[in-house]
Amino acid sequence: MQFFSVVSSPVLLLQLCISTLHHMFASIFSAVRYWRTTSPVSPVDRKVDQRKVQNATTxxxxxxxxxxxxxxxxxxxxHTAKTSFVLPLEEAKRGLKLLKESGMEKINFSGGEPFLPDKGxxxxxxxxxxxQDLQLPSVSIVSNGSMIKETWFQKYGADLDILAxxxxxxxxxxxxxxxxxxxxxSHVDNLLKIKNWCLQYKVAFKINSVINTFNVDEDLTENILQLNPVRWKVFQCLLIDGENAGESALREAERFVISEQQFQxxxxxxxxxxxxxxxSNEKMRNSYLILDEYMRFLDCREGRKDxxxxxxxxxVKEAICFSGFDEKMFLKRGGKYVWSKADMKLEW
Structure with a gap:
């Protein structure tokens, strides 16, 4: 009866229609705003030379x-926390399978901190x-080490070749x-603990260091020799526009930058x-195949991540054409090495 009275009044009916339309447009706007904030920014649409795709880098x-x-x-x-997106597990596996089918021999998982999602x-x-499924010769991880527990090694250590x-x-x-x-x-105490776990669970131990204004004058020789990693990767601090430099960056890394002479x-x-x-920056910029959280290759040639x-x-073949990857520099920097722990002949 009340509803009939409302709709029988032209003024009230008009108000009802306006109110309904308002809620509809508000819902649509909200959905569009959510899509824009959660979807990856589309890369510039570039035409693909099919001959280049057929001869794409492995x-x-x-x-x-x-x-x-x-x-x-x-x-x-x-590589800063510009999004919180992580692919669903099955989609990530699908992408890894595509990479294996295209010739991938080594996968390195990194972040961010790769042990954060689901606590590892x-x-x-x-x-x-x-x-186990793809039977890759080498599986490695780069981590800050803060989230790693011994139980992780007990469950997954047998399938990991290298932990950096x-x-x-x-x-x-x-x-x-x-x-x-x-x-x-203590970051150092944690490092020593993880080194011992790697030895116990037969995972090759590696150390990565970024050389910057705060550590460039240090001598780490004694500590590195004591830890005896299979590799000690030493990077020169690198600026990437939109990541650690520039207006849209989440970090301001300019104060960490050192010269080529200081690095040498x-x-x-x-x-x-x-x-x-x-x-060095020259070797690092173009000699890595980097996939982001959406499984897009990142081209760093222009000092940003396109x-x-x-x-x-x-x-894989079409996407890799836009990676900016320099295979010659990859080989020159020693990117290809004995990376399967089965071939390292380590004394555990």
Missing amino acids: PTSVNYHFTRKCNYKCGFCF EFLGKLVQYCK ISCDSFDEATNQLIGRAQGKK EFLDRHSSVSCLVPE PSKSILDVG
């Missing part, structure tokens, strides 16, 4: 940054899939200045360390 070694979230705040980070379970399932832990200094005060820390926890002096100081693998289309949408 993705022998791929770095998959499946998450950007991290619990550390390293001031020079060049998501990562563990990917590691297990790559080794990022450590820029053995002085806790320096790590705090860099941002390579979480609260008052650091390398000379550590020339007696046989496992040292140096990587994404391809996702391999899940267009396939």
Whole structure:
């Protein structure tokens, strides 16, 4: 009866219609706004030369940054938490299978901090899939080490070839200045603990260091020799527009940047360390195949990260054509090495 009275009045009926339309448009606007904030920015539409696609580079070694979230705040980070997106597990597996079918031999999982999603379970399932199902010769991880538990090694360690832990200094005060820390926890103590777990569970142990203004004058020789990693990868601090430099960046890394001469002096100081693998900005910028959280290859040639289309949408061969990857530089920097722990003949 009340409804009939409302609709029988032209004025009230008009108000009802306006109110309904208002709610409809508000819902549509809300949905569009959500889509724009959660969907990846589409790369510039570039025409594909089919001959180039047919002769595309083989993705022998791929770095998959499946998450950007991290619990550390390293001031020079060049893959920052611009999104919180992580692919569903089955979609990530589908992409990894596509890469294997295109010739991938080594996968390296990174972030962000790769042990954050599901407290390492998501990562563990990917590691297990790559080794057991895809039977890749090498599966590796780069981590800050803060989230790793011994139970993870017990469950997934057999399927992991190399674990690289990022450590820029053995002085806790320096790590705090860099941002390579979480609260008052000792990054160095954690590093030593993980080294022992790697030995116990037969995982090759590696160290990555970013050389910057806060550690460039240090001598890490004694500590590195004591830890005895299979490789000590030493990077020169690199600026990437939109990541750690520029107006839209989440970091301001300019104060961490060192010169080529400073980097070389650091390398000379550590020339007696046989496992040292140096990587200047020139070597690093174009010699990595990097997949982001949407499984898009990132082209860093112009000093920023320009994404391809996702391999899940267009396939590996088409996407890799826009990666900017320099295979000659990849080989020159020693990107191809003995990367399967079965071939390393390590004494556990």
